[in-house]
Amino acid sequence: MSRFRVGALLFEGFEMLDLYGPLEMYGMHPDIFTIIPVAQSMAPVRASNGPCTLPEASFEDQGLSYDILLVPGGDGTRREENNPALLTWLAEAGAQAQVITSVCTGSGLLARAGLLDGHAATTNKLGFDEVARLGPETTWQRSARWVVSGNRITSSGVSAGIDMTLAVIEQLAGKEIADEAALWAEYTRQHDADADPFAVR
Amino acid sequence: MSRFRVGALLFEGFEMLDLYGPLEMYGMHPDIFTIIPVAQSMAPVRASNGPCTLPEASFEDQGLSYDILLVPGGDGTRREENNPALLTWLAEAGAQAQVITSVCTGSGLLARAGLLDGHAATTNKLGFDEVARLGPETTWQRSARWVVSGNRITSSGVSAGIDMTLAVIEQLAGKEIADEAALWAEYTRQHDADADPFAVR
Numbered sequence: 001m002s003r004f005r006v007g008a009l010l011f012e013g014f015e016m017l018d019l020y021g022p023l024e025m026y027g028m029h030p031d032i033f034t035i036i037p038v039a040q041s042m043a044p045v046r047a048s049n050g051p052c053t054l055p056e057a058s059f060e061d062q063g064l065s066y067d068i069l070l071v072p073g074g075d076g077t078r079r080e081e082n083n084p085a086l087l088t089w090l091a092e093a094g095a096q097a098q099v100i101t102s103v104c105t106g107s108g109l110l111a112r113a114g115l116l117d118g119h120a121a122t123t124n125k126l127g128f129d130e131v132a133r134l135g136p137e138t139t140w141q142r143s144a145r146w147v148v149s150g151n152r153i154t155s156s157g158v159s160a161g162i163d164m165t166l167a168v169i170e171q172l173a174g175k176e177i178a179d180e181a182a183l184w185a186e187y188t189r190q191h192d193a194d195a196d197p198f199a200v201r
Numbered sequence: 202m203s204r205f206r207v208g209a210l211l212f213e214g215f216e217m218l219d220l221y222g223p224l225e226m227y228g229m230h231p232d233i234f235t236i237i238p239v240a241q242s243m244a245p246v247r248a249s250n251g252p253c254t255l256p257e258a259s260f261e262d263q264g265l266s267y268d269i270l271l272v273p274g275g276d277g278t279r280r281e282e283n284n285p286a287l288l289t290w291l292a293e294a295g296a297q298a299q300v301i302t303s304v305c306t307g308s309g310l311l312a313r314a315g316l317l318d319g320h321a322a323t324t325n326k327l328g329f330d331e332v333a334r335l336g337p338e339t340t341w342q343r344s345a346r347w348v349v350s351g352n353r354i355t356s357s358g359v360s361a362g363i364d365m366t367l368a369v370i371e372q373l374a375g376k377e378i379a380d381e382a383a384l385w386a387e388y389t390r391q392h393d394a395d396a397d398p399f400a401v402r
Contacts, residue, residue, distance in 0.1 A: 008252070016228060017386060020221035024359065027217060027250035037252040044255050049228035050221075051209070051238040054245050054253040125387065157387035158225065185218060186326065186358035186399045198387045
C-alpha cells in the first residue's frame with residue numbers, strides 16, 4: 001500500500017476540530033498516512049480557545065513536499081489571509097500536492113493563495129459571504145457538506161472536515177479503509193457530499 | 202454566567218479526537234469554560250499517531266482544581282492504567298471535580314482510579330471486555346452512546362465524546378448554549394444517550 005504524507009497546516013487561532021477531526025481519521029491508518037504538522041516556524045502554535053500544538057516542519061523546509069494538504073479554519077484565518085509567507089508557502093505546497101483540502105474558513109486561505117481560481121468550493125455556513133469574497137474567481141456552493149473540484153476538496157464548517165476526510169481516504173485508499181476508520185471512531189459517516197442541514201438559505 | 206475549569210488530561214498515546222472533540226465544544230464558549238491541558242510533567246505530550254500537545258499544568262500543581270475532568274482514551278491507556286502517579290492524581294482531582302468525564306478507553310483509567318466503583322459506565326465497543334475488566338465494581342453498559350451515573354459521565358468510542366460533551370454543556374449551562382456550540386461546529390447532535398449503532402452484541 002502506498003504511503004501519503006499529510007501536511008497539516010498550523011497557525012495561531014486554528015480551530016481545534018478542523019484540524020484534529022481529519023487527523024484522527026488519517027491517524028487510524030498510520031501504515032498509509034503519515035501526519036506532519038507544519039507551521040511558519042517551529043514554535044508551538046495555539047489553537048483558538050485551546051492548547052498549543054507543536055509543529056514538526058516549517059515553511060523553511062524546502063525539501064519537504066506533501067501528498068495531502070490539510071488547511072483548517074478558525075479565527076486565525078482573518079490574520080493569515082494577509083500573511084504573504086503563509087500564502088506563498090500554500091501556493092507552492094499546493095502545486096506539488098496530490099490533494100488539497102480545507103475545513104471551514106480554511107477555504108478562504110486556499111482562495112487567497114490562488115488555489116481555488118476556476119474551482120467550485122464551500123466553506124462554513126456562518127459568515128459564508130465573508131469567506132466567499134476572498135475568492136472572486138471561485139464558484140462558492142451555499143449548500144454542500146463538502147465540494148470536490150479536481151484535486152481541491154473543501155468542506156463546510158468544523159465537523160464537516162471529518163466526513164470530507166473519510167471521502168478523501170476512500171478515494172485514495174478504498175472504501176474498506178475509510179469505513180474502518182469511521183467504525184473505529186464509532187462515527188456515523190455522512191457519505192453524501194450534498195447533504196447539508198446547515199446550508200445557507 | 203459561572204465559569205468552569207476543564208482539566209483535560211494528556212498522556213503519551215492519547216486519542217486525538219477523544220480530547221479535541223470535547224475541547225472544540227467547550228472552546229466554543231470561552232466565557233463559560235476555561236480549558237487547562239494537564240499532564241504528569243510540563244513536557245510536550247504526543248498523541249497516538251499524531252502531533253504533540255503542550256500541557257499548561259502538571260500533577261505537581263497542588264493548588265489547582267478542576268470543575269470538569271476530561272479523560273481521553275487511546276493506546277496510551279494500556280501504560281497509564283499501571284501508572285500510580287496518574288491514578289493518584291486522577292483520584293484526587295476527581296474527588297474535587299463537579300463532573301468527571303471520559304471518552305473511549307479513558308473510562309478504564311477512571312475505573313483503575315476507583316472513580317467508577319458502584320457506578321454504571323461505558324467505553325469503546327471494540328475491546329469492550331478488556332476495559333471492563335479494569336472495573337470489577339462497575340456496571341458496564343454494552344449499548345450506550347454515553348452513560349450518566351451521578352457525576353460520572355463516560356462515553357463510548359472516540360466521536361461519542363462530542364455528544365457526551367454537548368450533554369454536559371447542556372446540563373451545566375443550558376440547552377441553548379449546547380445547541381449553539383453544535384450549530385457553530387455544523388455538528389448534528391445525537392441527543393439520546395441510549396442510541397448506540399456500535400453496541401456490543
